[in-house]
Amino acid sequence: MQVTMRVNGEEVSRDVEPRLLLVHFVRERLGLTGTHWGCDTSNCGTCVLWMDGEPVKSCTVLAAMADGRDIRTVEGLEKGTQLDPVQEGFMREHGLQCGFCTPGMMMTARWLLDHNPDPSEHEIREAISGQICRCTGYENIVRAIRWAAEHPAKEEVAS
Amino acid sequence: MQTPAPFEYDRATSIDQAIGLLEQYGPDTRLVAGGHSLLPMMKLRLAQPGRLVDINDLDDLSYIRQEEAQIAIGSLTRHSELLSSPLLAQHWSIFAEAERVIADPVVRNRGTIGGSLCQGDPAEDLSALVCALRAQLVIRSRGGSRTVEARDFYLGPYETVIGPAEMLTEVRIPIHEGAGSAYEKVERRAGDWAVVAVGCFVKLDADRVLDVGIGLAAVNARGFAAPEAEDRLRGQPATEEQLAAAASLAAQHCRPQADQRGPEDYKRYLVGELTRRALRRAIDRASRGGA
Numbered sequence: 001m002q003v004t005m006r007v008n009g010e011e012v013s014r015d016v017e018p019r020l021l022l023v024h025f026v027r028e029r030l031g032l033t034g035t036h037w038g039c040d041t042s043n044c045g046t047c048v049l050w051m052d053g054e055p056v057k058s059c060t061v062l063a064a065m066a067d068g069r070d071i072r073t074v075e076g077l078e079k080g081t082q083l084d085p086v087q088e089g090f091m092r093e094h095g096l097q098c099g100f101c102t103p104g105m106m107m108t109a110r111w112l113l114d115h116n117p118d119p120s121e122h123e124i125r126e127a128i129s130g131q132i133c134r135c136t137g138y139e140n141i142v143r144a145i146r147w148a149a150e151h152p153a154k155e156e157v158a159s
Numbered sequence: 160m161q162t163p164a165p166f167e168y169d170r171a172t173s174i175d176q177a178i179g180l181l182e183q184y185g186p187d188t189r190l191v192a193g194g195h196s197l198l199p200m201m202k203l204r205l206a207q208p209g210r211l212v213d214i215n216d217l218d219d220l221s222y223i224r225q226e227e228a229q230i231a232i233g234s235l236t237r238h239s240e241l242l243s244s245p246l247l248a249q250h251w252s253i254f255a256e257a258e259r260v261i262a263d264p265v266v267r268n269r270g271t272i273g274g275s276l277c278q279g280d281p282a283e284d285l286s287a288l289v290c291a292l293r294a295q296l297v298i299r300s301r302g303g304s305r306t307v308e309a310r311d312f313y314l315g316p317y318e319t320v321i322g323p324a325e326m327l328t329e330v331r332i333p334i335h336e337g338a339g340s341a342y343e344k345v346e347r348r349a350g351d352w353a354v355v356a357v358g359c360f361v362k363l364d365a366d367r368v369l370d371v372g373i374g375l376a377a378v379n380a381r382g383f384a385a386p387e388a389e390d391r392l393r394g395q396p397a398t399e400e401q402l403a404a405a406a407s408l409a410a411q412h413c414r415p416q417a418d419q420r421g422p423e424d425y426k427r428y429l430v431g432e433l434t435r436r437a438l439r440r441a442i443d444r445a446s447r448g449g450a
Contacts, residue, residue, distance in 0.1 A: 001168060018168035018211070019201075040161045040202065042195060042266055043350075054268045060198050061269070064168045065191075065213055108265060129349050130263025 003067040007032070008076030018064045023047040025063035026073055034074040034103050038132075045131030048104035049073045055111045057130075074103035077110060085148040086110050095144030097135035104131050109145045118149055161202035167210040171217060178301055178326055180212045186323035190214050192235055193269035195262070196278035220273070220328060223247060230332040234273025239264070241272060251292065251332065252450045253340035253358050257284045260342075263350040273327045276309075279317045282352040282377035284344065286313070289330060290383035291358040291374030292340070297329035304328070310382030335370070338362040339444025343433040344376075347420060353377040354420045355429035357409075361397070361441040368392050368401075368442075373434060378413040378426055385409035388434065397442045406434035 004013040007030060014029050026032045026049065035058060038046035042060040049058050050072040077084040086109045089095060096102045105128055112119055112127040119127070124145045125138070133141060171177035171190075181188050187209040191197050200206040214220065220235035223244045230246060241247060242258035261267060261275075261284050275285045276296065289296070289309040296312050298305050298321060309330075312319050321327060344356035356376040362369045371392050373385040388409035395401040415426035444450055 017165065019163045019165055021162070041199060042262075045263075045265060048265055055265045056269050057265055060195055060266075062168070062194070062198070062211075064170075065194065065215065067170070127264055130265045 001064060003063055005066050005069050005071055007071045008073060014063075016063050018062065020063045021059055022049075022051075022061040022063050022066050022071075023058040025066070026058065026071070029063075032073050032075050036100055036103055038100070043130075043132065044101070044104075045108070045128075046101050046104040048107045048131065050107060050111065055108050072107075074106055077106060079153075082153070084110060085151050085153050086113065086145065088151065089144040089147035090141075093140050093144040093147050095137070095141045097137050101131060101133045101135075105133070105141055109148065112145070113149055113152075117152065119145070121146070163198070163201035164204060164207045166201075166208055168213065169210065170213045170215075174217060174220065174299065174326065174328065175301075177212050177214055177217070178299065178324060180210075181326070182301060182324040184210050188212060188323075190277075190326060192271040192274045193237065194274075195266055195270040196274050196280065214326075225334070226331075228334050230334060232272055232330040232332065234271065234276075234327045234329060236272050238262070238267035238270045238272070238275075242267060247332075248450070250334050250450060251340050251360070252444060253288055253291070253342045253360065256342035257288050257344075257356075257358060260284065260344045260346065260350075260356075266350075272330055276312070276330070277319055277321060277327055279313055279315075279319050280352075281316045281379060282356075284342070284353060284356055284358075284376055287356055287374035287376035287383045288342065288358045289332070289374075291372045292332055292360055293372050294333070295331040296327055297331065298325050299328045300325045306331075310384050313382060316379075335360065335362050335449075337445060337449040338370075339441040339446070339449055341437040341440035341444065343437045343440075345429055345433065352420075355415070355426050355433060357430065357433040357437045359434070359437045359441050361438060361445050363397060363442065363445045366396050368395055368397050371405075371438075373405075373409060373438075375409065375413055375430060375434075377420075378415040378430055380413040385412065385434070387412045392438075397446075402435050402438045402442075405438065406431045409434045 036046040038044040047058040189208040220233040222233040247254040294309040340360040342358040358374040388405040392405040410431035
């Protein structure tokens with residue numbers, strides 16, 4: 001079947017089997033390997049991307065279900081050459097060690113900050129509670145998200 | 160890599176059309192909403208439907224609204240919406256308490272109340288919740304709708320009364336002004352299925368228990384409920400002694416099985432303890448105006 005969706009602002013269209021999972025669609029069919037594929041059981045959260053503005057675990061969504069929807073992956077965080085504050089925060093606060101959980105963590109963090117710009121440590125931990133860091137680097141991940149909260153991107157000036 | 164067996168896929172555009180597809184293609188066809196119960200089963204090949212009908216576009220199945228003395232919840236309502244609903248919070252604290260311990264925030268963005276109930280997982284929190292509150296479930300087919308009591312909805316693990324060309328469309332939660340409710344769950348780690356969970360509501364008349372509902376998850380209780388404990392408590396003073404007697408009946412009459420989450424006696428112990436805790440908190444809420 002043919003699926004068409006917007007991915008990071010660009011319309012893409014591919015012929016897929018209905019059973020293809022969204023995580024494999026973005027990684028293998030679109031070559032967007034920033035989204036990682038981990039536990040395959042909606043536990044680890046490294047495959048989190050946004051569908052219609054909400055974080056979802058893409059190992060548990062069919063590409064067919066994303067037909068007509070708006071998808072944002074970790075590749076869509078950066079604006080031009082400007083890193084998102086969340087990316088900057090992970091860099092500055094050493095929010096990653098092996099980096100495997102990072103894309104999912106960052107996508108959930110961005111959504112959290114869009115809806116709660118000044119989250120407490122508890123709120124951050126709750127937001128990422130469906131995501132696992134096997135390096136156990138949670139302290140720095142929380143610090144990285146706090147850093148992003150304290151350094152929001154400057155609003156772009158409309159031309 | 161877990162991949163479902165091949166299937167055909169349709170996107171439903173209306174409730175009637177979805178039911179029409181179920182009729183046309185027969186029992187090998189399954190509805191999919193959030194997909195967070197069905198897709199994992201398909202990836203493990205425990206379920207191999209020949210066709211999926213995606214109902215995510217049916218916005219008229221997504222609502223939480225008051226209708227006279229009931230709260231009507233559309234079956235496509237997501238967990239995250241149940242968690243944040245002011246209407247549910249106003250009448251039933253049990254909803255937010257249960258939702259906070261169901262999976263995790265990202266999964267709650269997708270999973271729906273209808274999917275959770277229809278999955279019929281013996282450890283499903285919302286099943287215990289709707290059975291505690293004695294909700295009614297509205298099931299639609301081509302000929303019209305029928306309503307079943309939540310406690311009569313389950314035939315056994317992963318099995319419900321829903322027929323092959325039927326669809327759960329609405330959950331109707333009674334409102335009892337002034338009643339209190341609570342949910343208690345023990346899980347091995349955040350977001351896991353319950354080792355044991357207990358939900359309840361209590362309605363008081365002065366210090367006496369006027370009505371009570373107790374739901375049990377993960378202990379193989381018939382209809383996810385503890386009717387013996389409810390009967391014991393109804394009409395009695397809301398004292399610790401009475402709660403303990405009711406809780407011990409709940410522990411006695413459920414049928415937990417030993418598994419990787421714990422041995423049978425541990426689960427029975429938890430049923431007793433969590434029933435007492437949930438009742439205590441529900442009574443406290445009822446005595447302070449309810450919710």
